[in-house]
Structure formats: C-alpha cells, structure tokens
Amino acid sequence: MAKYITKRILMSILTLFLIIFVLFVLIRIMPGNPFPVERMSAEMILQKRAELGLDNPILVQFADYMSILLSGSFGNGTSLYNGAPIKPILLTCLENSFKIGVLAIFFGTAAGLFIGITAALHRGKFLDGFCTVLSILGVCIPSYVFMIFLQYFFSYKIPFFPYFFDPSQFIFSSIMPSLSLSLLSVSVIARFTRNEMVEVMNSDYVKLAESKGIYGFQLMRTHVLRNALIPVVTVIAPLVVDLLTGAMVIEKIYGINGVGKLMVDAIAGEGIDYNYVLALGIVFSALYIGAMLILDILYGIIDPRIRLAAKEN
Amino acid sequence: MKKILVLIFFTLMLLTTACGSDSSDDKLKVMLGSNIVSLDTAQATDVASFEMISNCIDGLMQLDSNGKPIPAIAESFDVSEDGKTYTFHLRDAKWTNGDDVTAEDFVFAWRRHCQKAEEYAYIFGSTVACVKNADDVIKGADPSILGVSAPDSKTLIVELDAPVPFFPSLMSFPTFYPINEKFYSALENGTYGTSPETFLANGAFSLSSYVPGAANIQLKKNDSYWNAAKVSVNDLQYQVVSSSDNALTAFKNGSLNVVEISGNQVEHVKQNAELSQNLQIVPTGLLQYISFNQDPKNNHAGALANANLRLAISNAIDRESLVDNYVMDGSQATYTAIPRHFAPNVKTGKYFAEDQKQFADYVSFNVDKAREYLDKAKKELGKDNFQFYVIYANDGGDTVVKVVQAIKSQVEENLPGVTLNLQPMPKAEYLDRLTKNSYDIAVTNWTPDYDDPMTFLTLWTTEGCVIAEHWSNADYDRIIADCTTGALAADYDARWNAMYNAEKILLENAVIAPLYTGSNAMLISNNVSGIDFHSAGVNRVFKSAAVK
Numbered sequence: 001m002a003k004y005i006t007k008r009i010l011m012s013i014l015t016l017f018l019i020i021f022v023l024f025v026l027i028r029i030m031p032g033n034p035f036p037v038e039r040m041s042a043e044m045i046l047q048k049r050a051e052l053g054l055d056n057p058i059l060v061q062f063a064d065y066m067s068i069l070l071s072g073s074f075g076n077g078t079s080l081y082n083g084a085p086i087k088p089i090l091l092t093c094l095e096n097s098f099k100i101g102v103l104a105i106f107f108g109t110a111a112g113l114f115i116g117i118t119a120a121l122h123r124g125k126f127l128d129g130f131c132t133v134l135s136i137l138g139v140c141i142p143s144y145v146f147m148i149f150l151q152y153f154f155s156y157k158i159p160f161f162p163y164f165f166d167p168s169q170f171i172f173s174s175i176m177p178s179l180s181l182s183l184l185s186v187s188v189i190a191r192f193t194r195n196e197m198v199e200v201m202n203s204d205y206v207k208l209a210e211s212k213g214i215y216g217f218q219l220m221r222t223h224v225l226r227n228a229l230i231p232v233v234t235v236i237a238p239l240v241v242d243l244l245t246g247a248m249v250i251e252k253i254y255g256i257n258g259v260g261k262l263m264v265d266a267i268a269g270e271g272i273d274y275n276y277v278l279a280l281g282i283v284f285s286a287l288y289i290g291a292m293l294i295l296d297i298l299y300g301i302i303d304p305r306i307r308l309a310a311k312e313n
Numbered sequence: 314m315k316k317i318l319v320l321i322f323f324t325l326m327l328l329t330t331a332c333g334s335d336s337s338d339d340k341l342k343v344m345l346g347s348n349i350v351s352l353d354t355a356q357a358t359d360v361a362s363f364e365m366i367s368n369c370i371d372g373l374m375q376l377d378s379n380g381k382p383i384p385a386i387a388e389s390f391d392v393s394e395d396g397k398t399y400t401f402h403l404r405d406a407k408w409t410n411g412d413d414v415t416a417e418d419f420v421f422a423w424r425r426h427c428q429k430a431e432e433y434a435y436i437f438g439s440t441v442a443c444v445k446n447a448d449d450v451i452k453g454a455d456p457s458i459l460g461v462s463a464p465d466s467k468t469l470i471v472e473l474d475a476p477v478p479f480f481p482s483l484m485s486f487p488t489f490y491p492i493n494e495k496f497y498s499a500l501e502n503g504t505y506g507t508s509p510e511t512f513l514a515n516g517a518f519s520l521s522s523y524v525p526g527a528a529n530i531q532l533k534k535n536d537s538y539w540n541a542a543k544v545s546v547n548d549l550q551y552q553v554v555s556s557s558d559n560a561l562t563a564f565k566n567g568s569l570n571v572v573e574i575s576g577n578q579v580e581h582v583k584q585n586a587e588l589s590q591n592l593q594i595v596p597t598g599l600l601q602y603i604s605f606n607q608d609p610k611n612n613h614a615g616a617l618a619n620a621n622l623r624l625a626i627s628n629a630i631d632r633e634s635l636v637d638n639y640v641m642d643g644s645q646a647t648y649t650a651i652p653r654h655f656a657p658n659v660k661t662g663k664y665f666a667e668d669q670k671q672f673a674d675y676v677s678f679n680v681d682k683a684r685e686y687l688d689k690a691k692k693e694l695g696k697d698n699f700q701f702y703v704i705y706a707n708d709g710g711d712t713v714v715k716v717v718q719a720i721k722s723q724v725e726e727n728l729p730g731v732t733l734n735l736q737p738m739p740k741a742e743y744l745d746r747l748t749k750n751s752y753d754i755a756v757t758n759w760t761p762d763y764d765d766p767m768t769f770l771t772l773w774t775t776e777g778c779v780i781a782e783h784w785s786n787a788d789y790d791r792i793i794a795d796c797t798t799g800a801l802a803a804d805y806d807a808r809w810n811a812m813y814n815a816e817k818i819l820l821e822n823a824v825i826a827p828l829y830t831g832s833n834a835m836l837i838s839n840n841v842s843g844i845d846f847h848s849a850g851v852n853r854v855f856k857s858a859a860v861k
Contacts, residue, residue, distance in 0.1 A: 032741030081525035083505040163568040255528030
C-alpha cells in the first residue's frame with residue numbers, strides 16, 4: 001500500500017509539473033499583452049516587455065518562473081493590483097471561495113444523500129419519481145440562474161438576505177450563493193446514490209443478508225450504503241474541488257471576492273495578467289490532482305478489494 | 314419539533330436584525346461598474362481606479378461642478394509670462410497619518426511615475442503636459458532631470474517645454490496626485506494601495522475597507538481633510554456590480570443609491586412614473602468611432618488606403634438609428650472627430666464640437682453620396698467587390714455588439730459590393746491585433762483624459778497611439794505640433810482655430826468615421842444631491858454629495 005501511495009504521489013507531482021509547463025507556454029503564446037497598452041507608444045510597450053523579461057527565450061522564462069515557484073511564491077502580478085505579490089491576494093480569495101464551497105458541499109451532500117436514499121427506499125413509487133424530477137431539474141438549471149432566482153425572491157421581494165455579498169456578515173450572506181452552488185451537486189449525488197443503492201439492494205449478497213435475518217438500518221449501514229457509496233465518493237471528489245475553486249458567474253453576480261472572480265479579473269482586463277492566470281491554473285490543477293490522489297487512497301480504505309489488489313501487486 | 318422550529322425562528326430573527334440596512338442619512342451607496350485595478354496613481358488606468366483615488370487624494374487642483382479648475386492642495390499658483398513655468402503655493406493639508414502634504418510629495422510621485430513608464434506616463438510628455446524632460450525620463454533618463462522641483466515644502470515649481478493652456482485643469486487628474494515618500498518607502502515592494510493600512514489619503518475620504526479585487530469597498534469621511542467642513546457624506550460605500558439588471562433591482566430595493574443602467578433599461582425606467590424621476594442622462598466625453606487601417610501592405614486593408622472608399626463607408630451609416638435603436642442610453646449621433654459636450658472654449662463657453670454640421674460634406678448619412686464615393690473608389694481601384702474584417706472588443710457589454718451588427722447591415726445594404734466580416738474578441742486580444750497591424754476596420758472608442766480637443770487629435774498623428782490607422786499627413790502633423798509645443802501653443806484663439814483645421818483634414822480624408830458621443834444613464838435616489846459629473850478625467854466626484 002505504501003509503495004502504491006508513493007507511486008501515486010510521484011505521478012501526481014509529475015502531472016502537475018507538466019501542467020505548469022503547458023500552461024506557461026500557452027499563456028505566453030496567447031495574443032495580448034500582460035499590461036494595458038492603449039495609451040502606450042510602440043517603444044514603451046517594448047520597454048515594458050523587456051522589463052518583465054518577456055524578451056527572453058521561453059525556456060529561460062520558464063526556468064525563472066519555476067525558481068520563483070520553488071521559493072514558495074507566485075511572484076508579482078504583471079498589471080493587476082499594482083503588481084503586488086500574488087500569494088496573499090490569492091490566499092484571501094481562496095479563503096472566501098473555500099468557505100462558501102464548504103457550505104455548498106455541506107448542503108449538497110446532505111440534501112443529495114437524503115434525496116438519493118429516499119428515492120432508493122421508495123423505488124418505483126411516487127417519491128422516487130418526485131426525487132428523480134428534482135434531481136433532473138437540478139442538473140438542468142444553471143446555478144447562476146438559481147442564484148438570480150434566490151436573489152430576486154429572498155433579497156428583493158422579501159428582503160431577508162442581503163442583496164450583495166457582505167464580508168462583515170460572512171455566513172449569513174454566504175447562504176444564497178452556497179445554496180445555488182450546491183444545486184448541481186445535490187442532483188448528481190442524489191442520482192448516483194439512488195442508482196447505486198438500487199443496484200446494491202438487488203444484488204445477491206443483500207438478498208443473502210436479508211435471508212439471514214438482517215433488516216432495516218443494520219442492513220442499510222453494513223451492506224447497502226457501504227457498497228453504494230464507493231462510486232458516489234468518486235463523484236463527490238471532483239465536485240468538491242469544483243465547489244472549492246469557486247464559481248465565476250455566481251461570484252461576479254453576488255460580488256464575492258473569490259478565486260472565480262479573480263480569474264475573470266485577471267483575464268478580462270485590457271491586459272491579461274500572466275502571473276495571476278498561471279497561479280490560479282496551478283492552484284486549480286493542484287487541487288484536482290490532490291483530490292484524485294486522496295480519492296485513490298480513500299478507495300483503498302472503503303473497498304477492501306482495492307487494498308488486496310494493491311498488496312498482490 | 315416545536316422547540317426546533319422556535320429555535321430556527323429566533324435564529325433567523327437574530328440574523329435579520331444583524332443584516333438590517335443602516336438607515337444612517339449620511340451613508341451613500343454607489344455602484345461601480347468594474348473592479349478597481351490599482352490605487353497607485355502610477356498604475357491606475359481605469360475609470361473605477363481614478364474615481365476611487367480622487368475620493369481619497371487631492372491633487373494641486375480640482376474641478377468645480379462646471380468643470381472649471383479651482384484650487385485644491387495648491388492654494389494659489391503663478392504662471393510665468395511665457396506660460397512655461399508654474400509656481401504652485403501649497404496650503405496646509407495633512408495626510409491621514411498626520412504628516413503634512415508637501416511639495417516634495419508631488420516631486421516624488423511625478424518622478425516615480427515617469428520612471429515607472431506605465432500606460433499613463435505619456436500624459437507628462439510632450440503631447441500633453443509637456444513637463445520638461447518627461448519624455449527622456451520615460452525612456453530611462455535620470456528622474457532628477459524632470460522639470461519639477463520643491464524649493465521649500467510649500468512651493469512647487471513646474472517647468473514646461475511649451476505653454477499648455479489647459480495645464481491647471483490637467484492638475485486635477487489623478488496621475489498628477491502626490492504620494493507621501495516616507496510612507497511609501499517603508500512598504501514592501503508592490504504593496505502600496507493594496508489595503509487601508511498601505512494607503513494614505515489627504516482627500517475628502519479615507520479607505521476603511523478594501524482588499525484587491527474586493528467587490529465591496531468602504532470609505533469614510535476624512536476628518537483631517539483640509540476642506541472637511543464641506544464634506545457631508547460620512548460613509549461612502551461602493552459595490553462592484555457587473556450586470557445592469559442587478560443594478561436596477563438593487564436600486565429598486567434600496568441596496569444602492571446611485572447606479573448606472575443599460576440602454577435597454579432606459580425605456581422601461583421611463584415608463585415607470587416613480588423610477589423615471591430618478592433617471593439622469595449624463596453625457597460623457599467618450600467617442601465611439603470606426604478606425605480604418607490604411608496600411609497598403611495589409612492584404613485587405615490596402616483598399617482602405619483609398620479615401621473615396623472610406624468616405625463611402627462613413628456616409629453609408631445612419632448614426633441616428635444607431636443611437637435610437639441600439640445604444641438607447643442617451644448617447645448622441647456625432648459627425649465630428651471631437652465628441653459633443655466636451656472641451657468648452659474658455660472665452661465663449663461653447664463646446665468645441667457644438668456645430669455638428671460643419672463637416673457635413675464629409676460625414677453624414679447620405680446613401681446617394683455614399684454610392685457616388687463607392688463608384689469613384691471602384692474605378693480608382695479597378696475592383697467591384699471589397700471584403701473587410703471588422704474587429705471589436707465584445708467584453709464590454711452587448712451595446713457594441715449590436716451597434717457593429719447594425720453597421721454591417723447598413724453598409725452592406727447601402728454599398729453593393731462591400732462585405733464586412735465581423736470578428737468579436739476580448740479586449741486584450743483586440744488591442745494586440747491593433748498593435749500588430751492585423752485588422753482592416755476597428756470599431757473602437759476613446760475616452761478623454763483632459764478637457765481639451767488635443768486628447769483626441771493627437772491620436773491621429775503619424776506617431777499616434779496604439780490604434781494606428783497607418784495614415785500620415787504632414788499638414789496635420791504640423792498643426793498638432795504647432796498647437797502642442799510650437800508657435801500656436803501660447804495663442805489661445807489661434808490654437809483653437811488651428812485645431813478645427815486639423816479636424817477638417819482628418820474628416821475630409823475619412824481617417825475615422827465618428828459614430829456617437831457616449832452617455833451614462835444613471836439612477837440617483839431622490840435624497841441624494843451634489844454629485845459632480847465631468848466628461849473628461851474623473852467622471853464622478855462625490856466630495857460635495859449629500860444624502861438628505
């Protein structure tokens with residue numbers, strides 16, 4: 001198992017390195033300058049590019065960037081926010097997105113599991129159909145549309161929640177964006193949970209357990225849920241990263257200073273801030289790779305067959 | 314179960330009380346259309362940043378409600394006879410850390426700005442402020458040679474290469490604002506202006522809550538401001554709102570007092586008796602125009618080197634229909650290269666472009682005339698069909714997208730044989746295409762930095778700016794040189810007339826096709842008054858605003 005984990009970690013590091021390289025090259029060949037140029041003369045543009053080291057061969061630029069990364073920093077912005085150091089700004093935005101993401105995961109997983117389990121237990125009946133319709137709606141409605149709906153009814157028609165995000169009331173004003181963000185995960189988790197549970201409940205070993213006299217909660221806990229949740233965990237992991245890395249449109253609409261909004265700001269200006277785009281790309285990739293790594297390890301814990309297979313290898 | 318419900322009810326009650334809006338009368342909540350890019354005067358390039366800086370920092374001068382320059386940190390100033398030396402006498406003013414605002418703060422900020430050579434450094438140079446040696450410092454010379462000095466802490470001397478008639482007005486622009494050197498030098502590199510702790514104010518407001526990228530920015534009245542008695546707003550809150558639908562709803566429910574809405578919403582607002590009272594159309598100095606790439610080396614654009622073809626396109630566009638049916642925010646069709654409601658003559662008070670018919674021979678909507686021009690162009694070029702790529706930035710809202718589509722349909726309908734292929738793209742890529750000469754026609758705009766026609770006219774000189782039409786005219790260049798650094802710089806009337814001559818050369822050659830002068834459709838709460846709007850420089854000023 002330790003060897004398996006070490007191998008997976010090394011592979012993850014290699015993947016991340018390759019992603020950084022590809023991202024770096026793609027950003028450098030993208031049209032546009034990393035600073036606003038509208039009022040600059042051609043000479044000033046060249047002078048500024050040279051100052052930022054954009055004249056150097058791309059591999060030299062990459063080596064410089066890697067040395068900044070390895071020193072534990074993301075460098076400074078090329079145009080955004082005075083060219084201030086990126087790390088503290090990125091951490092603030094990550095923190096905001098994380099907090100809202102965690103709330104969304106909480107809402108999404110709780111509601112998703114509840115709907116999925118309810119549907120599976122009432123398979124073929126009205127509640128099953130109702131839950132299926134709910135989860136299909138959740139997939140079909142984009143989260144920002146749901147956000148606008150919530151904002152309209154619960155901030156405008158009934159002015160209960162603040163209309164815009166207010167950092168001084170973080171949790172209270174996080175409820176609407178978190179609920180909107182959780183919509184997709186509710187649906188996905190509910191559908192997977194229901195399907196997996198139905199499949200497991202029809203399997204021979206559950207029937208055997210029933211014939212041995214195991215019913216109700218004990219059967220669900222020890223035989224059905226444990227097996228049904230493995231594929232569900234697979235779905236939850238990328239969803240978690242999705243939620244944690246923010247949602248561009250929702251953050252824009254509600255005015256949340258999160259990583260989604262930071263990405264839009266870095267790209268949408270007169271100049272594309274290369275270093276912010278890179279830093280965010282690296283963080284997003286690292287989170288995905290990290291989530292998949294944890295997932296692989298979790299598989300081993302949840303499913304003994306994977307542990308055994310690893311041992312045999 | 315009952316207990317749980319009661320608990321939930323009380324929790325919600327508690328939260329609602331916590332979130333209840335502050336009904337304080339001196340709080341003003343304002344929409345900001347885009348993020349603040351930078352609070353550093355040397356790096357700010359956008360409307361939002363300039364507005365925020367001007368709320369917190371005073372420069373030498375400020376503009377009154379009519380756009381006339383009046384003293385700010387400078388209590389008074391003297392000008393030498395030749396108009397090339399300004400001596401500003403500074404009043405007693407304080408930074409928020411208790412330090413005095415000194416002439417050295419200006420010297421430090423100006424030298425630093427030219428040395429950093431960011432986008433707005435050009436404004437110190439020979440096309441605008443003409444500060445002595447600014448061009449050399451921008452190119453890398455020692456900043457101490459810049460024509461600005463502080464013989465004592467309350468006197469600032471500025472030496473110019475040429476007289477600049479609008480120099481006092483220019484001193485109200487944030488690029489010329491001071492920075493406290495001692496405070497700045499104590500900060501980690503790049504952190505100036507990234508939080509209330511790393512930013513120093515000497516103006517009407519100080520920062521109380523801000524992080525880079527924040528959608529919610531809070532300012533509070535600066536009690537140590539030299540003119541604090543005239544500031545009545547205690548809390549100025551900004552909310553970045555990217556959608557005008559959101560802005561309108563936030564205005565309706567009282568979350569914001571001042572918002573900007575889109576052209577589509579203006580009709581809706583006009584039909585609502587209550588809301589229509591809050592509507593205010595504020596003319597801006599933005600000029601939306603078509604830029605023709607005349608570089609003969611460019612495959613498609615080669616044909617656009619033909620003046621008749623450009624005139625044909627310019628005269629085939631119905632500008633009134635563009636503003637009435639697509640822009641709809643009060644913007645006005647424009648037939649001059651200088652926008653309307655901009656640059657008033659200091660003697661007559663008339664706007665430079667008040668007479669919109671003076672160039673009607675070259676810029677109008679006249680399909681017959683447009684076809685005549687087209688026929689001439691076809692003969693001269695020996696071609697019957699022309700195809701051009703039209704580039705434009707589509708990330709600034711859907712108005713430009715609709716306008717460009719309307720232009721395509723009008724031109725193709727009115728000029729048989731001319732086809733326009735539309736190429737929308739993000740602004741960064743669009744600017745890249747302009748700088749790399751990779752376009753035929755660009756639908757673009759320019760916002761004035763200062764209240765003088767030269768902020769536009771210098772765009773089309775041979776040196777020009779990034780939007781290069783690849784057009785060069787010796788007479789035009791000579792007039793602009795005469796008006797900026799030459800013989801006419803000191804003669805107000807002669808300079809004014811010469812600028813009309815330059816504009817005539819520009820339009821008879823159809824170097825550009827002006828489209829419309831922009832406007833902002835604002836909704837302002839009934840209890841808010843005293844906001845100053847300016848068409849150049851900082852567009853909104855809240856120093857004199859009041860909430861009843």
